[in-house]
Each structure stands twice: as C-alpha cells, then as structure tokens.
Amino acid sequence: MEPFTRVTGILAPLDRVNVDTDQIIPKQFLKRIERTGFGPFLFYDWRQNGDFILDRPAYLGASVLVTGANFGCGSSREHAPWSLLEAGFRVVIAPSFGDIFKSNSFRCGLLPVELPEAAVRTLIDRALQEPGMEITIDLESTQITIPQRGGGPGWGVRFSIDSFFRECLLNGWDEVALTLRHETEIARYEAARSTELPAIA
C-alpha cells in the first residue's frame, strides 16, 4: 500500500445519507477477478440517470468526497473503496460510515474521515457554493484545512482517527506482514486450541 500522508485536491459534495455500496458500485461490475477496472463504474446507475453532481465539470478530478451519514452501508464489497480510489478519490468525509466499508477503506488506502454533522454540512455547502474549491487533509497532524482564497474564508478542523490504522496508512504497511510478526503467538494459540473444534479436511 502507498503511504498516505497528505492530500490536497478538489472537494466534491454528495449530499445524501445512507449511500449503500450497491450505489457506489452496482453488482453487475463485481465479476472481475482483478483488483482494478472498477473506477469507470463508480456510482454507475446514478450517472446513467444524467446530471449526476460528480460529473459536473467543476468536480472532475476531485480527490476528496464529502457526503452524508452511514456512507458505505450494506454489502461488504471492497470493490466500493477500490472504485472510489480508482476514480481518483483518496479521502471520504462523512458523519459516519458503514462498519465494513470503513474497515475496507483503511485496508486499501482510502482514508475515511468522520466529522460532526455540522462540520460536514459546512463542507457540503461550501463545495456546492464554491465548486472546484480545494481542501487539504493532513493525516500526520490530523488536520483538515481550506485555505483562504478568492471569496471564501479559510477554515480548519481537527479530526480523530483510529491510531492503528493511522500508523498503517502513514507508513503504507502491509497488514499481513505486521500480523506475521506475531507468528510465535499464533503458533502458541494453535497449539493450545481445542482439537475438538471442527476441521474440514
């Protein structure tokens, strides 16, 4: 995984709550056996309906998405964060996330940032009012900033984030390799584990 330290890019708003992973990447695109090729199908069904906000020219190339509560609820498909990453997003900001989506995002290098409702509202409104506005997310200092520029005022907020996943992202660590450092403990657990538990072989 590429280390994640700091991202500056266009902020795109998706002012909806409970955006489920079936909307992020519809099931007809889950048949690939590769880890790539999902980006073009991000929010596919909504895009097909026309005038989808993320297709407006000002938001093209956006790398930060700000959206409503419970983003990524539903199916466990990691294809959802993969498709966001491939479409250029590195960060999603929301009041809350679907549990598995959040876990998947951390593990594939998409940063899920939880902010209070009021802060998310501010960001959605500003992204709508100042389309193409840039925002910076600094994972090292856990700081989000909008520089003062043109008509818009500067803005900043701190965010809190799981310390373990922050370290993993900052360093681009391979989680499997981290776990394999516990080989002694895993082997000890296996040795002590009851032989009466089911085994398939």
Place this chain on the structure above:
Amino acid sequence: MARTMAAKIWDEHVVAARDGEPDLLYVDLHLVHEVTSPQAFEGLRLTKRRVRRPDLTIATMDHDVPTVGGRAAADELAERQMSALEENCRREGIRLFGMGNARQGIVHVIGPELGLTQPGLLIVCGDSHTSTHGALGALAFGIGTSEVEHVLATQCLRQRRPPTMAVTVEGPLPVGVTAKDVALGIIARIGVEGGRGHVLEYRGSTIRGLSMEGRMTVCNMTIESGARAGVIAPDDTTFAYLRGREYAPAGDQWDQAVDRWRRLTSDRDATFDREVSIDAGRLEPYVTWGTNPGQSVPVSGSVPAPSTETDERALQYMALEPGTAIEAIAIDRVFIGSCTNARMEDLRVAASVVRGHRVHPKVRAMVVPGSASVKRQAEAEGLDALFREAGFEWRDAGCSMCLGMNPDILGPGERCASTSNRNFEGRQGRGGRTHLVSPPMAAAAAIAGHLVDVREFN
C-alpha cells in the same frame, strides 16, 4: 467480572492484544465464495504466501451461479470467477462445494446445514450477511477482500472490540408474524444506522421461542441495522438442530461440546452498552415501501408521507404516492429465496399459503432454494410440484435475485415482493423496485397480484 456472550467468545479467541492496537483474533472457520475472494488469492500469489489453514477454510459458489440451465448458462465473467475459485481451491487444498456438488448452496445456508457453524466459534466470510451464523451462538463477521486475504494468510483477524447491544423481544408472536417481521420490526425501531459497529445479542422469550431457522433470519438481517454481528445464546433448540449434522461433534465429543456451549450464555449480571426492548405482541407483517430496510410499515398501513429528502427520493424511485394503501400496490414479480429466507421452513410456510391457488396471471414468481440440500428435501416433500403447479418457477440453489449477479434480475420499473434482505435502489436489477416481506407474505402476493395481508388471505 460478568461477561456477555460476545465478550466470552471474543476473549477465547484473542491471540495477541497490545495497548492501542486492535486485538488479533483467531478464526475458527473461514467461508469463501467466488465473488469476494479472487483478489485475495491473487494477493497471496503476489506476496508468495500460502493459505495457513486450508482445514479451517471452506468454499462454495453462490453469488454468480445460474439457477436454471446449469453452469453452461453462466456468462463469461461469472464462469471466469467460478473457474478462478476452483483453481485457487485446488492449489491451496481448500474443500470446495462448487456447482453441481450435493453440498453446494448459499454460504450462510450451508454452514449451519452441514454443522460447520457451531456455538462459540469465530467465523468470518467476505459477505455482510455472515451475521446469520450468530443464530447458533457463533460470533460471525462479514469482512472485505483485504481481510479475506489476511485471514487466508494468517488465520487471524485484526479488530477492535465492538460495543454490545441487548435486543430483548418478549411475548408470543401474533398470528401471521414471522421471524422476518421480527427482523424488520427491530430495524424499523432502531434504524439502519442504529446498531452501527455493535454486536447485537437477541434475547427474550420471543427469540427463545423461534426455531433455529427463524433465528437465522433474525441474525441475517442484523447487518441491515449497521451492526457488526448478531448472536443468540445456544440452547436446546440449537443443540437439537446441530445434533447428527455432518461436521457436528459426535459420541462423547457431543456431550462435552454441549457442556462447553451451555457456558457461553451471557452472565446474568453482564451489562450491555445499550439495551432495546420490543413487545412482540405489537409486531405485524411488515412491507418495506422505500429503498432501505428501515423504511417499512405494517401491511395494513399505507405509504407514509415523506419526512426527509431521503424519503422523497425513495418514494420517487419506488414510484409510490403517500397515502396509498400497501395492499393496493400491484406487483410484477415474486422472489422467494436468499440467505434470509430460503431454508426448509421458509419454503414450507410459503407452500402452505400457495396450496390450492395459482399465481396471478400478471405475476412472474420464482422459488430459489437456499442450498442443493434444501432443494432435495423440498422435492422429497413434494413442494416443488406444488409450487410448479401453482405457476412458480422452481430453481437451483444460489443467491439469485437477492442481488441479481446471475441472470435472475428485475427489469427497469418492475416491482417485486421479495423475501430477501435489501431493497436498495437497483439491488435486484437496475430500475427494479423491491418490497421486502416474509415468505408467506410473498406467496400471498404472488397469488393476489398485489401486496396483501396474509392474515386475511385464504
């Protein structure tokens, strides 16, 4: 210190715990299917790693599989996923119940059915409805593909200890109210985000009174409240269900296992982070009117007036007017199937409603058994003939139209009464409109041609 059942199972599986880090947990059973695993196996190949415990890993094909016409009916991409799973299982020595195998079926149906799902186990699968297995007293999590790779390589899962919520349902279920309605009633009460990140423990006389299969339906829908897992304390119902199943303990080991399982129950004075109580007597057969499983009303009710923009969008997508009686909503399709409601009891109760009737001429209805075993049993009981003669299509086992990854999908604008678990936009086919209901409600709707109160249906 008094502990909840979830805490007991968690503690039992901690391999390593360090301050500030998520716990490293040992996985007893890893269920694998064709859609969320290929990239995980590819990850192993790229890092030159192997599957640590093929003997604790089992695979099936369910998401993509055609339910009519056999494997030849699969499209090219689905075939590629199935072939990849076969190749990956062969290389790593993982037992695979693929298409055509007598034990094939929806991953959450075959785990319990084979006796692989047992109380006290920690189970994972790259599928959100893994919560189903909690019905037998296992702690079961849905995970993503990166975690699938992690479990394949290490047999461990890294997670933070989740908060707990007691969901107590008391009282006898009214006539016509099923486990599916208990699940929909709970979600309507706590909301689609109400359980987020928690382990829900379902308890109370209603839950204890449910059959094993009914409990699976309740635990299956746990994820729809955003929860991480759902559990039910194992009891005599659980033990009676498991006894004699292929992978269940036998002989002396059986008695020892039951002793062990009885101790898993939450301690009397264990505390939960949150508690919710529900009076079963107030539950009714529910129908979802919107595009998430929390948007439901009793079948005797009507489409509500929208109170948020989300509601408005849902009504627009569903092409429904506020104030319309639920029973006045005509349907085009009926789907009886999925890991929520495609076990024997579901098919039996649906069949009991169908007996002596015919599917409405404007409705296309199908029954998709949850597993090859359920299909065989249903056929032995003559249910296939009953459904067929009534005008239902009788299919082979798979996830089918629950998520429409195979050819079983809704056309744009088609409206479906479905026993599945998600009514998301486009879930059953782009532009398709899903109303979640119980199996008897789906069966009644197929005959009436519109949503109908099964309590008044003859």
